[in-house]
Amino acid sequence: MTELLHFEDLPVGRVFECGPYHVTKEEIFEFAREFDPQPHHLDEEAAKASMLKGLSASGWHICAMAMRMFADGVILKAANRGGVGAREARWMKPVRPGDTLRMEAEVVEVKASQSKPVGFVTFDCRIFNATEQVALVSMTPIISRRA
Amino acid sequence: MTRGKQKASATLIHVDGHDLEWTLLRDQQWSSENDYQGITVAVRKAGVVKRELILKYPYLGVRANGAWRRPDKPRVTPEIVESAVRAALEAGWEPESRGKPFHFEVPDEAAQ
Numbered sequence: 001m002t003e004l005l006h007f008e009d010l011p012v013g014r015v016f017e018c019g020p021y022h023v024t025k026e027e028i029f030e031f032a033r034e035f036d037p038q039p040h041h042l043d044e045e046a047a048k049a050s051m052l053k054g055l056s057a058s059g060w061h062i063c064a065m066a067m068r069m070f071a072d073g074v075i076l077k078a079a080n081r082g083g084v085g086a087r088e089a090r091w092m093k094p095v096r097p098g099d100t101l102r103m104e105a106e107v108v109e110v111k112a113s114q115s116k117p118v119g120f121v122t123f124d125c126r127i128f129n130a131t132e133q134v135a136l137v138s139m140t141p142i143i144s145r146r147a
Numbered sequence: 148m149t150r151g152k153q154k155a156s157a158t159l160i161h162v163d164g165h166d167l168e169w170t171l172l173r174d175q176q177w178s179s180e181n182d183y184q185g186i187t188v189a190v191r192k193a194g195v196v197k198r199e200l201i202l203k204y205p206y207l208g209v210r211a212n213g214a215w216r217r218p219d220k221p222r223v224t225p226e227i228v229e230s231a232v233r234a235a236l237e238a239g240w241e242p243e244s245r246g247k248p249f250h251f252e253v254p255d256e257a258a259q
Contacts, residue, residue, distance in 0.1 A: 011155035012171040017148040087178050109173040109187075110155070124176065126217075134217075139178060 005078040006147040007119035010107050016123075018073030018103040021065050023057060025097035031061040056094035062136045063089055066127050069103040070140065074123070079145035081118055087139035099130040108139075117146045159193060160225050162232045165242050166193040169228050175206060175218040183210055185258070186223060190232055192242045199248040200240050202231045204258045230257045 032041035036058035039046035047055040057065075063086075095101065109122035121144050127136040157168035173187035185204035191197060204227075208219025234257040236242075240249040 008155050009153065011152045012174050014149055014151040014153065017150075087180065106151075106174075108176050111172065137217075139176070 002077070005074075005144070007079075007110070007112065007121065007144040008147045010078070010110065010121045010144060012107050012110055014107045016074050016105040018069040018105055019101055021069050021101045021103075023065070023095055023097060023099045023101060025055065028055065028057045028061065028097055031064070032058050036060050052094045054094070054096065056096055059089075059091040059136075062091060062095050062127065063138070065095075065101060066103060066125060066136055066138065069101070069127075070105055070123075070125060073103065074105055075142065078142070081143040081145060084120070084141050084143065087122070087141065089136065089138045091136055093129055093133040093135045095127075095129055095135050101127055101129060101135070103127050105140075109141075112146070118143050119146060120144075157193075158225060158228075160229055160232070162229050163236060165232075165236075167191065167232065167242065168193045171223055172201075175208060175220060177211075177216075177218045183208075183218060185253075186221070188223070188228055188231070189248075190228065190235075196245075197242055198240070198244045198246050200232065200235050200242070201248045201250045202228070202235065202253050203250065204231070204253045205255055207258060227258060230259075233257070 040050035041058045044055050103125060105123045105125045107121055108124045112119040120141050122139060122141040125138045125140055126134050129135040157170050160167050167190050169188050169190045172189050175186055177183050183206040185206040188202040190200040207221045231253040235251040238251060
C-alpha cells in the first residue's frame with residue numbers, strides 16, 4: 001500500500017497533476033436538472049441564445065468535477081482530516097460537452113498548527129478545458145495530519 | 148504526477164554571525180478578500196527552538212487591472228532572504244531569544 005502524504009510532504013510549490021475528466025452532454029443535463037436548472041444548461045437552443053453562445057456546464061458542476069479530480073489526485077492520497085471551505089471559485093471560461101478537463105493543484109500556503117498534530121495546506125487549483133484555457137480557479141485549504 | 152519539491156525542507160543561511168534556516172510558508176497569491184499578497188518566509192535559528200522570524204514580503208509582480216490574472220511567481224533566493232533578515236535584525240529581531248514569532252513587513256528595498 002502506498003504511504004499517505006502528510007503535511008511535511010506538501011511544501012509550497014509542489015504541483016499535483018489531476019484528471020483527466022471527460023465531460024458529456026448527458027452529464028451536463030443531468031447535473032443541471034438536479035442542481036442548477038437554468039435554461040442555458042438544460043436546453044441547447046436556449047444555450048445558443050445565451051451569453052456563452054452554446055451549451056456549457058453549470059459553474060457548480062465544474063466545481064463538482066474539480067472536486068472529483070482533486071479527490072482522486074490529492075485528497076485520497078493524503079492523510080487528510082477534512083476541508084475548511086474554498087476561498088475562491090471563479091468561472092473563467094465555459095466547459096463544453098466533449099471537453100476533457102485536467103487540473104493543476106499547487107500548494108501555495110502552509111501553516112502548522114501550534115496545538116494539534118495537523119497543518120493547513122492551501123491549494124491553488126486551476127482547471128483547464130479542452131483548449132487549455134483556464135476554466136476555473138479556486139483556492140482550497142485542507143487539513144493534513146503531520147507525519 | 149507531481150512537480151516541485153517533494154518534501155518540506157529548510158534552507159540554511161549564515162547572516163551576520165547567525166546560523167539560520169528558512170522555509171517558504173506562502174507563495175504569492177491573489178484572493179478577492181486580500182487582493183495580491185507577497186511571499187511569507189519563516190526564519191529560525193538552525194537546529195534549536197528559539198524565537199521565529201516571519202518575513203512578509205510586498206507583492207512582487209504585475210497586478211491585474213480589472214480581469215483576473217495569475218499572480219507572478221518570483222524565485223525565492225537566499226539573497227532576498229538574507230537582505231530581509233538583516234533588515235529584521237536591525238528592527239529588533241533577536242534570533243537567540245524565546246517567545247512568540249517576530250513578524251516583520253519587509254520593505255521594498257530589502258525585498259529585491
